Amino acid sequence: MRLFVYQKARYRYTCTLPGPIFAKTMTDVEKPINFIQQVINADLSAGRVKKVITRFPPEPNGYLHIGHAKSICVNFGLAEQYGGICNLRFDDTNPEKEDEEFVQAIIEDVEWLGYDLGEGPCYASNYFEQLYIWAKYLITQGNAYVCELNAEQMREYRGTLTEVGKNSPFRDRTAVESLSLLEDMRLGLIDEGAMTLRAKIDMASPNINLRDPVLYRIKKMAHQRTGDKWNIYPSYDFAHGQEDAIEGVTHSVCTLEFAANRPLYEWFTTNLPLPSIPRQYEFGRLNLNYTITSKRKLKQLVDQGHVDGWSDPRMPTISGLRRRGVSAAAIRNFCNSLAVAKTDGTVDMAQFEHFIRDDLNVNAGRAMCVFKPFLITLSNYSEQEQFNVPCHPNREELGQRTLDFGRQIYIDRSDFSEDTTLSRKKFKRLVIGEYVRLRSAYIIRADEIIKDAAGEIIEVIASLVPDTVGQDAPEGIRPRGVIHWVSKHTSADCTVNVYDRLFTVASPDEGDRDMLDYLNPDSLVEMTGCKVEAGLVDAIAGDHYQFEREGYFTRDSGDLDNLVFNCTIGLRDNWKA
Numbered sequence: 001m002r003l004f005v006y007q008k009a010r011y012r013y014t015c016t017l018p019g020p021i022f023a024k025t026m027t028d029v030e031k032p033i034n035f036i037q038q039v040i041n042a043d044l045s046a047g048r049v050k051k052v053i054t055r056f057p058p059e060p061n062g063y064l065h066i067g068h069a070k071s072i073c074v075n076f077g078l079a080e081q082y083g084g085i086c087n088l089r090f091d092d093t094n095p096e097k098e099d100e101e102f103v104q105a106i107i108e109d110v111e112w113l114g115y116d117l118g119e120g121p122c123y124a125s126n127y128f129e130q131l132y133i134w135a136k137y138l139i140t141q142g143n144a145y146v147c148e149l150n151a152e153q154m155r156e157y158r159g160t161l162t163e164v165g166k167n168s169p170f171r172d173r174t175a176v177e178s179l180s181l182l183e184d185m186r187l188g189l190i191d192e193g194a195m196t197l198r199a200k201i202d203m204a205s206p207n208i209n210l211r212d213p214v215l216y217r218i219k220k221m222a223h224q225r226t227g228d229k230w231n232i233y234p235s236y237d238f239a240h241g242q243e244d245a246i247e248g249v250t251h252s253v254c255t256l257e258f259a260a261n262r263p264l265y266e267w268f269t270t271n272l273p274l275p276s277i278p279r280q281y282e283f284g285r286l287n288l289n290y291t292i293t294s295k296r297k298l299k300q301l302v303d304q305g306h307v308d309g310w311s312d313p314r315m316p317t318i319s320g321l322r323r324r325g326v327s328a329a330a331i332r333n334f335c336n337s338l339a340v341a342k343t344d345g346t347v348d349m350a351q352f353e354h355f356i357r358d359d360l361n362v363n364a365g366r367a368m369c370v371f372k373p374f375l376i377t378l379s380n381y382s383e384q385e386q387f388n389v390p391c392h393p394n395r396e397e398l399g400q401r402t403l404d405f406g407r408q409i410y411i412d413r414s415d416f417s418e419d420t421t422l423s424r425k426k427f428k429r430l431v432i433g434e435y436v437r438l439r440s441a442y443i444i445r446a447d448e449i450i451k452d453a454a455g456e457i458i459e460v461i462a463s464l465v466p467d468t469v470g471q472d473a474p475e476g477i478r479p480r481g482v483i484h485w486v487s488k489h490t491s492a493d494c495t496v497n498v499y500d501r502l503f504t505v506a507s508p509d510e511g512d513r514d515m516l517d518y519l520n521p522d523s524l525v526e527m528t529g530c531k532v533e534a535g536l537v538d539a540i541a542g543d544h545y546q547f548e549r550e551g552y553f554t555r556d557s558g559d560l561d562n563l564v565f566n567c568t569i570g571l572r573d574n575w576k577a
Contacts, residue, residue, distance in 0.1 A: 034340035036074075036253060036281055040082060049250045052084030055122075056110070057240065059091045060102035062295040063310040063317040064109045066331070066352070067255075070286040073335040075253055076115045086115075087247055089122040093239050095223040103224070105310070109318040113328045124239050125225045127246055131234050132186070134242060134272050135197060135215055139178045143271055144215060145171055146181040147198045154196075157203070158211050165203035165211045185218055188231035192218045199238075201267060209264045213237055241265040244278035252278045255285035256344055284344040286335070288352060289506035291316045292515055306519060307502070311558065313566050314502045314523050324499065325544055325554030325568030330359035349501070356569050360552040364544035365391040365398055368439065368484040369532040369565070371496060371550070373410040375459045375488065378444065381407050387469065389440040401535050405441055408488035410531050415483045416460060418449055428481030435465070435479040439548060443468040443479055484548045491531040494563040497556065498525045537563065544568070 033041075043049040054075040058064060064072075079086035088110055092098050111117060138144035147170045149157060159165035182197055184190050197216040205211055215238040222228050244252045252265075259282045269277050292298060293316060301307045301315070310317050313324035321331065334355040338347065384406050391398040415429040415436075422431060430436040435445045443465040450459040465477060473479060500523050508515040536545070541557035551571050556564035 034283075035342060036078065036251065036283065036340060037081075039281060040078065040251060043250070044082070051250070052079060052082040053087070053248050053250045054079050054084065054253055055087040055089050055244065055247065055249050057087075057089040057091045057243070058106055059094065059097075059236070060099065060106060061094065061097040062102060062299055063105050063315075063319055065293050065295075065298065065316045065318065066288060066291070066321065067286045067293040067316075069113065069318060069331050070335045070338060071253075071255065072110060072113060072115065073332055074283065074340060077336065078251070078253070084250075087122050087249070088115075088117055089124065089243060089247070091124045091236060091240065091243070092223070092225065093124050093233050093236060094219075095221050095233065096219060098224060100224050105319060109322075112322060113318070113332060122243075122247060123225060124234075124243055125223060127239070127243055128226060128230060128234070130246065131239055131242055135234070135238070136179060136182065137272065138199065138215070139175050139182065139197075141271065142175065143200050144178070144197060145173045145200055146178040146185070147171070147196050147212075148194065149196075150193060154214075158208065159203070161208065165208075167203050168198070168212065171200060171212070182216070182232075185216065185232050186230065188220060190218060192220055194218065197232075199267070201264075207260060207263055209237070209261055210267065213264060237261060237264050238268065241268045241278060241280070242272065242274065245269065245272075245274035245276050248276050249278045252280040254280065254282055256282045256342070257285065258282055283340045283342065286338065287344065287346040288316065288349055289346055290349050290501045290503050290508070292503070292509055294509070297509060297515060306516070308558075313497070313499055322542070323557050324566050325360075325542075325552060326356055327359050327363065327544065329363075330356045333359065346507075350573055353569055353573060357552070357571075360544055360546065360568065362395075364546045364552055365401070366393070366548055367401070367533055367536055367545045368403075368486055369494070369496065369530055369536075369547040369550065369553070370410045370412050370484065370486050370491075371527055371530050372413040373486075373529065373531045374413040374416055374457075376409050376411055376444070376462050376485075377459060378407050378409075378464045379447065379461050381464045383407075387440055401533075403440060404487040404490040404534060406487050406489055409438070409485045410488055410491065411438075411483055411485050416446065416457075418457065424480050429483055430460070430462075431480065435473070435477055437468075437473075437479045437482045439482055439484045441469055441485070442466075443473055443477065484550075486531045486533050490534040492534060492537045492563060494530050494532045494536075494565060496527045496530045496553070496565050496567065498527065498567045499523060500525075532563070532565070539563075539565075546571075 040052055056072050056075045058068065076086045090103060107121060135144065147168045149168050157166050157168055181195060185195055195218065196214045198212045198214055201210045201212055203211045214235050216232045216234055218231060219233050220231050223230060262280045265280050302310055307315055311319040311323050313320055334352050387403045387405060388400045389403055391401050417427060418432050420432055430446050432446045432449065435443050437443045444462045446460050446462050448461045449457050452458050500520055502520055502523050503518045504520045505518045508518040539555040541555045541560060543555060545553050547553050552568040553565040554568055556566045
């Protein structure tokens with residue numbers, strides 16, 4: 001019997017850093033060495049490992065989320081540190097839930113985070129033939145059998161955490177019979193649910209995962225890569241370790257929920273003639289408050305229409321964060337700042353937001369957008385002029401942008417009040433009879449208001465103070481503050497989406513909570529009729545801007561036919577628990 005039939009060409013991990021400057025973060029020198037690095041250092045020193053090979057193995061049954069980002073950074077980061085290899089591998093063993101859409105989305109996310117896939121990803125489906133050979137090998141060695149218990153009976157026979165299981169009546173079936181039935185299962189001659197292939201381990205084991213786990217189940221459905229070739233598909237537990245062995249993975253690093261599966265992982269590597277012997281290590285997963293990272297629950301939000309798809313900017317998916325305007329650098333810096341430890345924990349959302357702000361403050365160009373346009377007419381000004389101002393106050397290399405200025409401008413409605421009793425300390429904006437400076441332009445004074453028939457203010461007549469562009473205010477003139485503005489005649493109409501946290505409580509799925517009861521009704525506020533400076537008409541999706549005095553924004557990649565900007569994050573944390 002030929003026991004090993006497949007060897008995938010491997011590729012080296014390389015990291016291509018994006019153009020923007022990274023916000024300051026903890027260096028590798030400053031960070032203490034984690035326990036996985038200690039293991040790798042010992043393995044290399046002892047000669048047990050010559051080259052470090054890791055992997056990131058998502059199942060393509062949904063989009064990647066922020067929790068996956070930590071695993072990506074850990075596995076690809078270790079490969080980078082030790083000059084090794086990291087494989088992106090799809091554990092595509094369940095065609096019922098998997099889709100090519102998810103495959104492509106995952107590839108896009110990993111590459112967007114800055115990781116080069118080299119020759120391309122690996123797939124569990126590439127190894128189906130080899131896994132089947134190894135399944136037959138287990139049968140011949142007396143370590144597997146075909147079982148005819150249905151799912152309900154199997155649960156009954158399995159026992160509980162406090163009660164041992166009992167042997168299946170088919171456990172002592174002969175190898176010859178099991179081999180014949182397994183082939184019939186493969187050929188589609190057996191009904192779904194009628195039979196499974198199970199490992200023969202120990203039904204009295206305190207670890208339920210070792211109580212004769214299922215290796216193959218019948219699923220008569222096409223696979224997105226192998227078509228109708230297979231009527232049976234391997235379980236994740238059977239496939240995973242063997243995939244690692246085929247790829248020569250030295251350190252199979254996963255999150256803590258797989259710790260109880262490690263004895264089974266090692267049982268397979270002990271009882272099969274594998275080309276290499278990988279080792280599994282677990283670290284604490286990333287949990288964020290006010291966030292759901294269960295794929296099943298995220299899918300529920302999508303399927304029930306509570307969000308606009310997997311890439312909704314309110315979603316914790318990598319594609320959602322990207323559409324919202326969070327940069328790859330911010331995600332990597334955040335993930336790399338977290339401890340790689342043997343315990344789970346929950347990270348405050350504010351910590352993630354700190355890294356987002358730090359990155360955008362350094363890399364986002366400045367611009368002005370008026371959310372609620374309010375007309376100002378300058379009575380003593382009739383010219384048209386342009387001001388050249390820096391795109392960023394601290395980065396000359398980003399160049400300059402041009403601001404159009406004319407007799408009529410828009411300011412935000414909240415930046416004007418007719419109440420002359422407001423103190424300068426509490427209201428640093430435009431008030432009748434007083435002065436305010438327009439950002440990068442003149443000082444103006446509000447002189448009179450114009451109201452409509454209903455008594456609503458629709459326009460303010462103001463006067464401009466000459467020679468105050470880039471100059472100190474003349475003696476006797478003390479502006480209340482500085483406000484933003486745009487030209488009435490050259491500004492562009494746009495829509496601005498302002499996002500808040502998707503849930504109103506820190507742990508929306510804790511215990512028996514139904515997460516849907518805690519959806520934030522104000523998680524999205526769509527503002528139409530906004531006015532943005534003319535230079536942003538051709539803004540590119542993914543480019544970042546600080547709308548002065550408002551927050552950080554990006555052009556929406558989900559609606560390129562219209563000028564829509566998504567709020568990435570505010571200038572400061574205004575969240576109140």
